[in-house]
Amino acid sequence: MKILFVGSGALGSRFGYMLFKNNEDVTFVDSWEEHVENIRNNGLKVIIDDKDLGNYHIPIYRPDQVSGKYDVVFVATKSMQLRPMLEQVKHLFHKDTKIICILNGLGHVQTLKDYIKEENILIGVTVWTSGLAGPGVLSAHGVGKIELKQVKEDNLDKTLDLVNRLNASGLNIKYSEDTYQSIWHKAGLNCVLNTYCTLIDCNINQYGSFDKNIELTRAVLSEVTAVGKAEGIEVKQEVIEQNIENLFSLETGGAHYPSLYQDMKNGRLTEIDYLNGEVSRLGKKHNIPTPVCDVITLMIHSKEYINKNK
Numbered sequence: 001m002k003i004l005f006v007g008s009g010a011l012g013s014r015f016g017y018m019l020f021k022n023n024e025d026v027t028f029v030d031s032w033e034e035h036v037e038n039i040r041n042n043g044l045k046v047i048i049d050d051k052d053l054g055n056y057h058i059p060i061y062r063p064d065q066v067s068g069k070y071d072v073v074f075v076a077t078k079s080m081q082l083r084p085m086l087e088q089v090k091h092l093f094h095k096d097t098k099i100i101c102i103l104n105g106l107g108h109v110q111t112l113k114d115y116i117k118e119e120n121i122l123i124g125v126t127v128w129t130s131g132l133a134g135p136g137v138l139s140a141h142g143v144g145k146i147e148l149k150q151v152k153e154d155n156l157d158k159t160l161d162l163v164n165r166l167n168a169s170g171l172n173i174k175y176s177e178d179t180y181q182s183i184w185h186k187a188g189l190n191c192v193l194n195t196y197c198t199l200i201d202c203n204i205n206q207y208g209s210f211d212k213n214i215e216l217t218r219a220v221l222s223e224v225t226a227v228g229k230a231e232g233i234e235v236k237q238e239v240i241e242q243n244i245e246n247l248f249s250l251e252t253g254g255a256h257y258p259s260l261y262q263d264m265k266n267g268r269l270t271e272i273d274y275l276n277g278e279v280s281r282l283g284k285k286h287n288i289p290t291p292v293c294d295v296i297t298l299m300i301h302s303k304e305y306i307n308k309n310k
């Protein structure tokens with residue numbers, strides 16, 4: 001079984017390393033030249049829970065260098081890079097290639113459907129976390145899990161076999177009918193914490209320490225919940241509120257600055273169009289006003305714009 005990771009950054013390289021270490025046939029593709037060169041020359045350096053686990057010579061290519069056909073493709077770019085990336089690698093899919101998408105945010109199935117039939121799309125959500133300490137250096141902590149669902153559930157047996165096989169490498173995947181709900185719950189949390197921490201310039205603990213944080217949280221979540229329900233997803237606002245509150249303490253990740261904050265700080269584009277921006281877009285489709293998400297999306301874009309023109 002040939003497994004390809006397109007986008008072999010923080011998350012992709014962590015899953016890829018786990019599979020490679022368990023003797024799976026793993027190939028990486030990434031467009032970041034320095035990262036590709038470092039892994040090619042020295043192997044992927046793996047640091048987990050502050051322990052150096054050595055260097056792993058996982059084959060890695062730039063998108064214009066890779067050839068062949070792959071049976072399983074993990075897509076692990078940032079959300080806004082998904083479509084351009086698929087354009088570059090679509091020739092690597094055969095008629096039964098399964099695509100596993102665990103990007104944060106909303107709207108990815110629509111994009112994937114333009115490249116692969118629905119019974120081969122496995123959409124998911126993960127609470128694994130990962131980071132890069134530099135090009136070619138994976139630095140991650142803790143363990144996690146993945147929830148996954150086949151978009152159209154024909155020939156499900158093959159997917160269930162695949163899940164078992166991937167779980168042998170410790171990915172901890174659960175095939176779940178509730179995946180869409182979990183995707184919306186995680187997106188709801190990110191629509192609140194990623195954006196407000198970026199706009200207020202604070203970590204999660206500091207956001208939680210503001211005594212009226214719940215008013216800010218609910219302003220976003222009432223829109224997320226209404227739009228999610230119009231899309232047919234049983235989005236539970238109280239669950240998202242509780243998930244957010246659980247992160248406030250310094251013991252449970254409160255010192256963390258969300259990924260959108262870090263992207264903004266490093267002058268990169270953010271995933272806002274797949275969070276609050278997608279809620280706004282879907283709101284228009286269903287005639288549901290989303291003034292808070294509209295303004296937040298514009299504010300984040302204005303910050304990106306100012307960053308770019310500094």
Ligand code: NAD
Nearest residue numbers: 007009010011030031032076077079081085103104129130
């Ligand atoms: P990342 O930026 O570390 O990795 C993305 C990689 O994709 C980069 O190395 C980039 O060079 C590469 N890339 C971009 N365009 C490409 C192209 N056309 N072809 C090949 N490679 C390309 O991002 P990440 O942190 O790994 O996040 C990936 C996704 O997973 C995001 O949606 C993120 O929100 C989500 N996620 C991340 C974490 C985490 O802890 N890092 C956890 C859960 C979900």
